[in-house]
Amino acid sequence: MNGISSAFWDLLRPQAALAVGALAVLAAGASRRASLQVVKGLALAAVVVALLLLMTVRLQVVCLPLLRSDLLGSGLQAVFLSAAIPLLCLMEPADEVPPALVLGSLIGMGLIAVSGNLLMLFIGLELMSVPAYLLVARSRSPQALEASVKYFFAGGTASAIYLMGMALHFGAAGSLVLAPAPGPAGAAGLALMAAAAFFKLGAVPMHFWLPDVYEASDPELAGFFSTGLKAAAVLFLARLAPMAAPAGALVPALAWFAVLTILFGAVVALRQQNLQRLLAYSSISHAGFMMLAVAAWAKQGLAAPAAGALFFYLAAYLFMSGGAFLWLKAAGVRTRAELLGLAKARPRDAAVLAALLLALAGIPPTAGFAAKFLVFWEAFKAGLYAPLLLAGLGALISLGYYLGLIRDMYFDEAGPEPAKAVGPTPARWFALGCAAASVLLGLTPWLMDWFRPGMFGLRP
Amino acid sequence: MTQGALTILWLLPALGGLAALAGGRFSRWIALAVSLAALAYGFWLLGPLRTGVVAAAPQAPAWAFGIRYALFCDGLSLSLCWLTAFLTAACVVASWKKDYSAGYWAAFLFLEAALMGVFLARDLFLFFVFWESVLIPMFFIIGLWGTAGRRHAAMKFFLFTFFGSIFLLIGSVALVTLQHSATGVWTWDMAQLKGPEGRAGLMIFAAMALGFAVKVPIVPLHTWLPDAHTEAPAAGSVMLAGVLLKMGVYGFLRVLWPLFPRLSWQMLPLLGLLAGINVIYGAFCAMAQKDLKRLIAYSSVAHMGFCLLGIVSRKPEGLVGGSLQLLNHGIITGTLFLLVGFLYDRGHRRGLGDYGDLAGRAPWLTFFFGFTTLASVGLPGLNGFVGEFMSLLGMARTWSIMAVVGVAGVTLAAAYALPAFQAVFWGAPGPDSVSALVYDLDAREKGLFWVMAALMLAIGLYPGPLLRLLEPCLLGLAQ
Amino acid sequence: MSGVVWSVSAALFLLGLAGVALRRQLLAMFLGLELMVLTAALALGCTASLSGRGEGFVAALLVLAVAAAEAVVGLVLILRVRSSGRPAETQSLRELKG
Amino acid sequence: MSSLPPAALLLFLAPLAALAAAFFIMRPWKPQWTHVPILISCGVVTAAAAYLAAMVYTGRGADVTLYTWMFAGKWSVPFGVRIDGIGVSVLCMVALVGALIQLYSVGYMKGDPGFSRFIMLLHLFYLSMIGLLVSNNYVQFYLFWELVGACSYFLIGFWSHKEAARKAAMQAFLTLRLADFGLMLAVLLIIVQFRDTHFALFHAVRFFPSMYHPLIGLLILWAAAGKSALFPLYFWLPDAMEGPTPVSALMHAATMVTAGIFLLVRSWPLISAVPGLPGLIAVVGAVTAIFAAVLAFTQTDLKRILAYSTVSHLGLMAFAVGLGQITAAVFHLVTHGFFKATLFLCAGNIAHASGKSAVSVSEVGGLWRRMPLTFAAFAIAAFSLAGIWPCAGFFSKDAILDAAFERGGWAWAAGLAIAAASAAYIFRMLFLTFFGPRPEQSPARSLHEAPPVMAVPVAFLALGALAVGWAREDLVAMLFCGRQSAVAAPSLPELAPKVAAAGLGLAALAAGVVFALTMGAPSWDWHWRRRRPGLAAAFAGDLGWRRVVAGFVARTLRVADVVGRVWDHETWDAAIEKTATACRALSRGGSAMASGGLSESLWWLMIGAAALLAWAGLR
Known part of the structure; x- marks a missing residue:
């Protein structure tokens, strides 16, 4: 018994810490004595402890058919845990519920990271999504409720579709383990489950909920969604990848859906006036690149460098996109018109956003370029030549709005209503930190020689 | 020449740029000091280059990616670094009187750092990173301090070049991957890479050539050049025409020729034809222009056509002549743009019809403009001729018809350059002419142009030292 | 896994799907949603019983539990829409677009 | 070849020194005295020419290389001096006539505001003409050939306020450039054919017949026709009279225009080899x-x-x-x-x-x-x-x-x-x-x-x-x-x-x-x-020839306009910019798809799932 319990405990230490944190937060809130700052502090502490515990997780441990962990899972777990830190610092919750919801959502994501079978995957998926619906509902913008209702119904449908896929798979394979299921029923099941994964990622035609949710929620929450939730969604898709038969239809479908997502996201973002909606479409475009990376990873039989590329893309994206949303919070800017001539009024803020945008655009020497370069390289190694070219075209189109924003800030005179309000200083420090990280991480291609799997205590 | 010594060459302007950003009022002095220091250091590097310690071998092979921070330097790279440093210093001196913010000076230093990086990079990935990061400072230079249509021009410049470099990136990735599948080693080192044969090799060559062609520019992909030149500030145009165009041709010379020796020789007819088209097309377009800067931009297209003719011919004369023409064109067109910049500072107009009869009002400006126009037209005795003649000779020994086209280009050069000179400096002033505003050059400007004129005359009459510097590294590429 | 179970669950699933997609009232859509989830649970259960693998039952039970949680949140949202004075229909949720 | 006679060096050094003195010292200090160093240099050059003539007369020529100008691989081009019969005889005439005309021009241009500029330009022409006569290979010959053309442009257009002078100067320079097209191509082909362009080597050219021979000969004739105003390209010379009279006298009568004939004489071995x-x-x-x-x-x-x-x-x-x-x-x-x-x-x-x-x-x-x-x-x-x-x-x-x-x-x-x-x-x-x-x-x-x-x-x-x-x-x-006389031609017939x-x-x-x-x-x-x-x-109107020339110029400008404006700017560039507008149109369409309706987004979700199912079904 202790073998199972020790493995079980070994894998779920971070989630346990989060759970304890969530209960502590609810208790503190209920007692009315603790102030909101204490509540947020507790939540933050829980996340930090979870991160530390994550370091001690031994890789490649399998516990029953339910749980197992690998490098990619742990890496992405680190990504969405650190994505929650700025959210918890900057959110101004009315009461103790939102921090608890965030911790709940993190537990769900953690479960996805360590899940070994479809059921655990479903539970993680739901545990991640449901708190998210409520978090969106609690945002301050007038359309928050509308966005959360749309998110709920779309999410619910997707979960239902996932369940039907799981049922089909169970019918065909007779077990819920993450392994390919024979016959047409298995393929159909996998297709349905993939549809749910595409929905969570925001791949095109299933993306319509994403811009509404990102626009309506507070900037820091949208930042968490674009980095944390997306990392979990990618992990969810990555868990499904081994189930695809190598000659199966999932990988080409994934590649072509990725291209469609990149191009559609980039093109539609060109004309967006609301900055959060623009960043939403940009995150859809980046989701396309992540899908391309997963396709390349699956095509190469789950090769380690491809996983490395996927992880690096998400790590860089954490700083770029997260930083961009945090900048919106820090600068108090909502629409593109307010950006006009910002460089003259607030040169420092403009420089931070310019750095983030150059990273998002994927222009060397930033981390964005290194990420895109690694994905391009893996896609070429996987033989996805046509999708690669179209992805490059997508990157070119995305320059239109990334550089467009820089052009508005630097090359134009101040517009009719210049941005006056300035957000809280911690947000500015977070944005600056993210900008610095997204530029300095650009050096990784040269540092990769030293990166050995056993380096950070993550024993393979 | 150790890696460290070469790193200083590009790191110095980069750090200088940071210092200039923080410099506030003193940033122009920092810019001047750093650019002159870079130039002096460049010349000092001639010593180690002479003693033969050229390429430091990179460290142990990599774990899984093969990307190393590796620099190297030979005659061609060093001369282009000199050109970069010299033109940057000239730009700083030329825009001294104007009240530009600290960002302006920093942008030029960052641009210089990135350009030096391109010319020194030995690792194909490092080459690409520097290649792309040149775009950022140039984008801001055109966009922030350009003239009326700067926004559109800056965006067009960036998108056009980015389009080219996507193909360059995919080509490089393909090259390295196929090299790995052939030899089992991941390496991005240009010295060890070899282009594959057959259809794959052709596709990679085409992709990378497209990336370089946008920068040269080769005719169908050139439409970013006139807009970028017209809208950029004077010093911006100098760097744009003076050095950025050289990156494309340098790409052909440093990447494509050594990596695809046989294939690039088989591509001679196509590349030769494109170079010929460049020369004639650029000349005819220049003849049709009414704006002085657009005219010089199109003349740059024609001149780069000559460089290409020389380099594509793969004969010793052609290769050395083409490389020398890179330097000559940098100096000549740099001077022309500085002169037009000073004219624009005074009259705030660029049209050919906006001036007239400046010979009386600004004799020194007329003298230097006439002198540089003659150099640009390829008058023997000045540096334009030496490069053009050797390039055409190279092509004459390979594909004589293209040499005939080249010589026709030389003739056409006079047909667009002199009418422009005459319209601005000799012509009768039109009704809305602003000649009254134009006053002559001051001591600083005259000093700058005396240096340029002396350089043109010296290279024109005694190109020996430069040829000795360029020859050893290019003879290997001859067919 | 006999065809009967599949035809029934497929029919029910499509019925639920139609409910969600076509109805205008939010509550009707919610019912459709729950029907889809329960159909999946039903399919899981039947498959488990036919193939004799106990996993299916465990899965069905857990699915029910999770669906319940989800239902709560859904209802809360619909109530919030009603309480904000807007009819609980898709037409009233049109502000976010573009 | 005997060593270089010092007089030959003087031919170059004296004018260069005078020009430098005039430009840097006299012009800023006393512009009206700029002619003093120039006339001294004229005297020195005439004396040197006379000395060289005497030297050649007694049979001692010279063909010396001063330094290597251009080189790459096995090929190189020297910069040298060649003193032989033809060169020196024309040199004497040019030196003497040039000196006298420059003396005359001091009087003629006395009151003109651009006096010093004129004197210096005339002397620069004088230097380049002398350089042309004593150069020892085709590439160096081409250098002075072009320099002479450039000087004629600035001298014809000296009174740049006169419209006619400007047009004449432009016409002269472009016609000469059109002619120089021939010479440059000929020089290139000579190098391709014979690898070396020394005049001394050419008297043996008859023994290496090659396919380029007739082409080179024709191109040299074309170049000479341009410079020496023979039939097709003569029209620039009458218009060149717009320049001051000393210019007309020196360049367009005595010296420059004879350069073409001098080229024919220099290339006679090559020309005579072509039937x-x-x-x-x-x-x-x-x-x-x-x-x-x-x-x-x-x-x-x-x-x-x-x-x-x-x-x-x-x-x-x-x-x-x-x-x-x-x-x-x-x-x-x-x-x-x-x-x-x-x-x-x-x-x-x-x-x-x-x-x-x-x-x-x-x-x-x-x-x-x-x-x-x-x-x-x-x-x-x-x-x-x-x-x-x-x-x-x-x-x-x-x-x-x-x-x-x-x-x-x-x-x-x-x-x-x-x-x-x-x-x-x-x-x-x-x-x-x-x-x-x-x-x-x-x-x-x-x-x-x-x-x-x-x-x-x-x-x-x-x-x-x-x-x-x-x-x-x-x-x-x-x-x-003069042993270097490469002219294998019959001597003068008796009267x-x-x-x-x-x-x-x-x-x-x-x-x-x-x-x-x-x-x-x-x-x-x-x-x-x-x-x-x-x-x-x-x-x-020169019996209609001027209309022919005007037609040619007009047609060239029309081609330039079609290529430069119609095609490059309005068609090709516009097409590239249209891709940007196409993107924006697509973007408008794409954002219109997000109609904000909840049901629509669900339909799209189902369409996506159906697509995936269909795709899975295909396999």
């Missing part, structure tokens, strides 16, 4: 000579008459080269330099005195009383041009007529026609300008003799026009001795009395006829112009 090419040159020369002589007869402006006369005589020299008589061509080149310079300077005196830059025939008449010295000089030069016995022209033209006589047939007829025509137009000019003013003429009151600084050079040149002929044997000796008599008779006949016409009752010159204005206009 039929000398014949072509002879035909082109003859046609140019006759055509230009007829046009000279109908001109009204003094300098334009002399310009067409120069074109005619250049045609004559080319005719001589075509006939294989190199020595006669060089001899005529030298004598022509003297008498044509004299004629121009006399015209300059008249223009200077009348205060106008262009003097038409109707503004002169009966000047022999007011300007006796100019009249005397003009008469000697006119006699020399017409080929009357004591003057130099007689000997050189006679040599050419001998060659034409030997060739016989069309050549002999052409020779006689040229002799008669050239006598006709020069005597017409002489009678109209200096003899009794015709009723239609109204000479200006202020016409008086030129100041000494202008009169002395004219006198010297007139003396030269008289005496040079007698130095016939010495010149021939110089051409052949056949019959041919001389024919030439002299024709000249006298022409003089009489012209005298009758001009001095007769209805002054013929204005008479036929009134009766037949159409014909007069035709002659003014």
Whole structure:
């Protein structure tokens, strides 16, 4: 018994810490004595402890058919845990519920990271999504409720579709383990489950909920969604990848859906006036690149460098996109018109956003370029030549709005209503930190020689 | 020449740029000091280059990616670094009187750092990173301090070049991957890479050539050049025409020729034809222009056509002549743009019809403009001729018809350059002419142009030292 | 896994799907949603019983539990829409677009 | 090859030093004294030329390389000096005539604001012409060839405020560039063929026949036609008269225009190796000579008459080269330099005195009383041009007529026609300008003799026009001795009395006829112009050739406009920019899809799931 319990405990230490944190937060809130700052502090502490515990997780441990962990899972777990830190610092919750919801959502994501079978995957998926619906509902913008209702119904449908896929798979394979299921029923099941994964990622035609949710929620929450939730969604898709038969239809479908997502996201973002909606479409475009990376990873039989590329893309994206949303919070800017001539009024803020945008655009020497370069390289190694070219075209189109924003800030005179309000200083420090990280991480291609799997205590 | 010594060459302007950003009022002095220091250091590097310690071998092979921070330097790279440093210093001196913010000076230093990086990079990935990061400072230079249509021009410049470099990136990735599948080693080192044969090799060559062609520019992909030149500030145009165009041709010379020796020789007819088209097309377009800067931009297209003719011919004369023409064109067109910049500072107009009869009002400006126009037209005795003649000779020994086209280009050069000179400096002033505003050059400007004129005359009459510097590294590429 | 179970669950699933997609009232859509989830649970259960693998039952039970949680949140949202004075229909949720 | 004679170095160093002194010292300090260093340098150069002539006369030439100019791989181009018969003989004429004209120009340009600029430009031309004559390989020759063209642009367009001067300068430079296209291509092909362009190696060229030979020959002829104003490309020379008179005298009479003939003479071994090419040159020369002589007869402006006369005589020299008589061509080149310079300077005196830059025939008449010295000089030069016995022209033209006589047939007829025509137009000019003013003429009151600084050079040149002929044997000796003389050509034929008599008779006949016409009752010159204005206009437009040239220029500009504006800017560039607008249109469509409706987003979700199912089903 202790073998199972020790493995079980070994894998779920971070989630346990989060759970304890969530209960502590609810208790503190209920007692009315603790102030909101204490509540947020507790939540933050829980996340930090979870991160530390994550370091001690031994890789490649399998516990029953339910749980197992690998490098990619742990890496992405680190990504969405650190994505929650700025959210918890900057959110101004009315009461103790939102921090608890965030911790709940993190537990769900953690479960996805360590899940070994479809059921655990479903539970993680739901545990991640449901708190998210409520978090969106609690945002301050007038359309928050509308966005959360749309998110709920779309999410619910997707979960239902996932369940039907799981049922089909169970019918065909007779077990819920993450392994390919024979016959047409298995393929159909996998297709349905993939549809749910595409929905969570925001791949095109299933993306319509994403811009509404990102626009309506507070900037820091949208930042968490674009980095944390997306990392979990990618992990969810990555868990499904081994189930695809190598000659199966999932990988080409994934590649072509990725291209469609990149191009559609980039093109539609060109004309967006609301900055959060623009960043939403940009995150859809980046989701396309992540899908391309997963396709390349699956095509190469789950090769380690491809996983490395996927992880690096998400790590860089954490700083770029997260930083961009945090900048919106820090600068108090909502629409593109307010950006006009910002460089003259607030040169420092403009420089931070310019750095983030150059990273998002994927222009060397930033981390964005290194990420895109690694994905391009893996896609070429996987033989996805046509999708690669179209992805490059997508990157070119995305320059239109990334550089467009820089052009508005630097090359134009101040517009009719210049941005006056300035957000809280911690947000500015977070944005600056993210900008610095997204530029300095650009050096990784040269540092990769030293990166050995056993380096950070993550024993393979 | 150790890696460290070469790193200083590009790191110095980069750090200088940071210092200039923080410099506030003193940033122009920092810019001047750093650019002159870079130039002096460049010349000092001639010593180690002479003693033969050229390429430091990179460290142990990599774990899984093969990307190393590796620099190297030979005659061609060093001369282009000199050109970069010299033109940057000239730009700083030329825009001294104007009240530009600290960002302006920093942008030029960052641009210089990135350009030096391109010319020194030995690792194909490092080459690409520097290649792309040149775009950022140039984008801001055109966009922030350009003239009326700067926004559109800056965006067009960036998108056009980015389009080219996507193909360059995919080509490089393909090259390295196929090299790995052939030899089992991941390496991005240009010295060890070899282009594959057959259809794959052709596709990679085409992709990378497209990336370089946008920068040269080769005719169908050139439409970013006139807009970028017209809208950029004077010093911006100098760097744009003076050095950025050289990156494309340098790409052909440093990447494509050594990596695809046989294939690039088989591509001679196509590349030769494109170079010929460049020369004639650029000349005819220049003849049709009414704006002085657009005219010089199109003349740059024609001149780069000559460089290409020389380099594509793969004969010793052609290769050395083409490389020398890179330097000559940098100096000549740099001077022309500085002169037009000073004219624009005074009259705030660029049209050919906006001036007239400046010979009386600004004799020194007329003298230097006439002198540089003659150099640009390829008058023997000045540096334009030496490069053009050797390039055409190279092509004459390979594909004589293209040499005939080249010589026709030389003739056409006079047909667009002199009418422009005459319209601005000799012509009768039109009704809305602003000649009254134009006053002559001051001591600083005259000093700058005396240096340029002396350089043109010296290279024109005694190109020996430069040829000795360029020859050893290019003879290997001859067919 | 006999065809009967599949035809029934497929029919029910499509019925639920139609409910969600076509109805205008939010509550009707919610019912459709729950029907889809329960159909999946039903399919899981039947498959488990036919193939004799106990996993299916465990899965069905857990699915029910999770669906319940989800239902709560859904209802809360619909109530919030009603309480904000807007009819609980898709037409009233049109502000976010573009 | 003996070591480099110091005098040869002086040819370069003296002008360079003078130019540097003038530009950096005299111009800022005392612009009106800039001519002092320049005239000193002229003296030094003339002395050096004389010394080199003596040296070559005693049989010692030189062909030395100063330094390697361009090199790459096995190929290299030297920068050197070559002192041989042909070079030195023309060098002496150029040095002497150039020096005298620069002295004359000090007086002529006294009051002009651009005085120092003019003197320096003229001396830069002087340097480049000398460089051209003593260079020892084709590439270096091309360097000075282009430099001379550039100097002519700045000198013709010296009075840049005059519209006509600007257009003439541009036309001259572009025509010369069109001609230089030929020379540059020829030099390239020579290097491709022979790997080396030293003149010394060319006398053995006959033994290496190659396919490029005829092409190189033709290109050299094309280049010479441009520079020496032979038929197709002569039209720039009459317009070049817009420049100040010393420029017309020095460049467009004595020195620059003869560079083309000098190139033909230098490349004679190459040309003679191509069958039929000398014949072509002879035909082109003859046609140019006759055509230009007829046009000279109908001109009204003094300098334009002399310009067409120069074109005619250049045609004559080319005719001589075509006939294989190199020595006669060089001899005529030298004598022509003297008498044509004299004629121009006399015209300059008249223009200077009348205060106008262009003097038409109707503004002169009966000047022999007011300007006796100019009249005397003009008469000697006119006699020399017409080929009357004591003057130099007689000997050189006679040599050419001998060659034409030997060739016989069309050549002999052409020779006689040229002799008669050239006598006709020069005597017409002489009678109209200096003899009794015709009723239609109204000479200006202020016409008086030129100041000494202008009169002395004219006198010297007139003396030269008289005496040079007698130095016939010495010149021939110089051409052949000097081991470097690469000219494998026949020596000058003896003076056949019959041919001389024919030439002299024709000249006298022409003089009489012209005298009758001009001095007769209805002054013929204005008479036929009134009766037949159409014909007069035709002659003014060079019998339609100017319209052909104008058409060519217009067509080039139209092509440029189509390529530059219509295609590059409005079609190709617009197409590329349209991709951006297409993206924006797509973007509008894409964002319209997000209609905000909840049901629509669910439908899209189901469509996506269905697509995936279908895709899975395909496998």
